[in-house]
Amino acid sequence: MPPFLTREEYFTAWSQWHGGTDPRASAVVRGWLTIAHTLARPLAGLSPTLVTAVGLVVAAAAVGPAAAGGGWLVLAGVLVGVSGLLDSLDGALAIAGGRASRRGYVLDSAVDRLTEVAYAAAFWAAGAPGWLAVLFGALCWFPDYLRARAGQAGVDETGAISVWERPTRVAMVGMTLGGAGVVSALGAADLVVTAGAAVGALLGVVGSTQLGLQLRRALG
Template sequence: MLSREEYLEAWSRWHGGADTQAPLVRGWLSLAHTLARPLAVLPPVAVTAAGAVVAAAAVPPAAAGGAWLVLAGLLVGLSGLLDSLDGALAIGTGRASQRGFVLDSVVDRLTEAAYAAALWAAGAPGWLAVCFGALCWLPDYLRARAGQAGVHRTGPISLWERPTRVAMAALTFAGAGMVSGLQVAGLDGASLVVTTGAAVGVLFGALGTAQLGRWLRGELAGPGPVPIPGPD
């Protein structure tokens, strides 16, 4: 198993030279590395699959409402931790591959769709939950398309990276469960917290996407790659 610093350096290489010095990113990755060390014998793909299952499992307790919302928050947090664990296991033990990298990205997007579905099930307006999910997907889609256009750097760490999305969803559900049954200005406290959390997530997502877009505007200012001729 690589040391923490070796792991952070390798993780950065796999993610287009992403900065690992930002406190939130470094703390999240360091926690994953610490937890992964005693689990080094596990296959990373099994942990990836477990993360998807745990994220989907958050939807029923979110729909049940009440104190069950706390469980939904715990499951969301656990799914995010499992997502980091699979990367720590793959990179830290030298089992990282391009196939695993792509699979992990796909599962990330599926788990974020589950977070959006759980927000809707817990009482957030449908359009707000859809916006939350879309803004989870959009930054990574932009980075992927930019990579196809010849941009090989990941770019700045925005307000809306993967750890922020997980933390926002998990804290929203946990907070809603804690105030369940209370009335605030005639409104159900849990629904109010869920809606507010989703709205704050959408705001962070919009700001983070704008931050990334501003950087990409400069990166994509050149002529771009030469197109590959197609068949006549």
């Protein structure tokens, strides 16, 4: 097995796999990847593909307690957080462990989009209006779609980190659902979930705009 990369080496390799985007530019992304790298080191022999699959199952499992409402929303929030951590862990195992591949990269990206469908479904199940949950989900997908299309168009560096990256999305959903569970006894759970989904959608618009302007300059 290849030697496990140091954190800085992992950041550099991660950047190469993500269109030249530097994770050090964002404290949130840098911290998120640092946690994943720290957890991955003692688990270096674990299959990244297995972790990817478990992460998807955990994300889908959050929809049930979200629909149950009340205190169960706290569990839904925890499951969302765990699924996001597993998503970063599989990448750290693959990249820092020297087992990254194009097939694994595509699989991980596809599973990321499916987990975001689960997050949007959890918002809807917890009380957010259907249209808002769909909008939230679409704005989770859109930045990565832009990056993928720009890469296909020949852009080597597919945009700097925006306010709406994967760690932010996971944190927004997890904290919103968990917070709604905490205040559910006051009858305010639906309001918290709706507000969280709305703020997430707003951040999605801002992040997509940031990324779009950056890619517009790169595309000339």
